[in-house]
Amino acid sequence: MEWLNAIIQGILLGGLYALFAVGLSLVFGTMRLVNLAHGDLTVLPAYIGLIIVGTGVHRFNPLYVIPIVMVIMFIFGYALQRGLLNFVVQKGEVQGVIVTFGLSIVIMNALQEAFTPNSQRLQVGSLNSASITISDQLAIGWLPIIIFILAVVVIAALQLYMGRTMMGRAFRAVSDDQEAARLMGVNTKHVWGVAMGVALLIATIGGVMYGIRTTFHPMLGADRLIFAFEAVIIGGMGSSWGTLLGGVILGVAQLLGSFAFGPAWSILCGHVVFVIILALRPQGFLAKTVTA
């Protein structure tokens, strides 16, 4: 039964990884920018949530704070794109990597300076430990289930947004052919701003939910970035459901590894499975690539 427990926890963890990864994939898809600061940009909203929740008498439930942080991160993402990243997007991939690497370091150190390197947590009272007991050895926490459902809802909503709205179509058109999109009247600078805003809005859900589920500290960004990359690559570029599948595979690999070899092996097992999949199926499982 314990291995079944590991698999279920792994699947649920995959939902969290997908929430971290979808924004990374969206940004790469629309502007070919490898955003190395994406991991840190998922840590930042948890701290913004911490500020809003406050430590005094006026305690908000962190769950209610999520929409506020989403709006803040959307605006921050739009401003970041138009004020900084738009200047490097068209200059080639190396420039984008250098700038976002710098940004990653700035965010991490700013968070350390402002909040200390100590671990923090967003408390939601009894929900933190509430669980469904299926048998003696198998109990599933409500929080991981909620996070997984959120991931499914977010991805379904993103699919609808990409498929049914003018801005979503513009994302895909710009991804296909940036110059042709400009000739159709698309202001690419604005569209990229919105894309970054949406990416960080989704990252906020993952970042804050993680902060509710367990403790967080300013140095988490680098690991998250790698997990997000792995989820995107395993699932296949350009497919949101693929990203969820990739997150689930990574989560299951990590927790089964932990169950089989001990907790210290968890992360390594995830990486090994990733490398095997990369070798056998480099395009990922659900890749959607179309060329003219």
Next chain:
Amino acid sequence: MSLLELEGVNVFYEDFQALYDITISVEEGEVFACIGANGAGKSTMLKTVAGLLIPREGRVLFDGQPINTMPPYKRVELGISSVPEGRRVFPSLTVHENLLMGAYRKRKGPWTADAIYELFPLLQPLRRRQASGLSGGEQQALAIGRALMANPRLILMDEVSLGLAPVVIKRIYEAFPTLLENGCTILVVEQDVQHVLTVAGHVACFLEGRIALQGIPSELSNEQITAAYFGV
């Protein structure tokens, strides 16, 4: 007043000068043809009008208003729309979505998706298909339809006949009168002189970045055009 005027336009790619002192004026409601060999600067001129390139010297006027440094999306709002060279339809979008992208700026006018399907009936059964699976002729019809969806006052067409079967080229040129009736002015660039001269009100022949000959097609002799085209 002309709809589009270029006055002494010089355009550079970095240090390389691609256009020298180009002066043309396109009247409302006509077909203006730019012909010339590969690399003569015709497409560069269209990109300058569309806003992808900014002239280093000279003026570009649309409806009397200077638009030299205006970004492409604002030009689309004014009514300048493009059929780019190589068609450049969005491969991952469906035919219908491609048409909707043409209407991104939501300009009012006679062209709707239904009107496009009426103009090019071959697109009707393909509306849910991904544009990447279309034939060259279908993609070209789609690219023209997409540009019309912007309800343009001026439509820029770059090498619309390139690589297409003669019967398809004929069908595309047959659509021109419908476009003109609906208030479009057409600025067309072609290497293939034959078809375009039968529909054009004015022609400018490009040679190595300069206009070698300009006039009304019926008043120009074949010898003059050949000489300007090849520079002999």
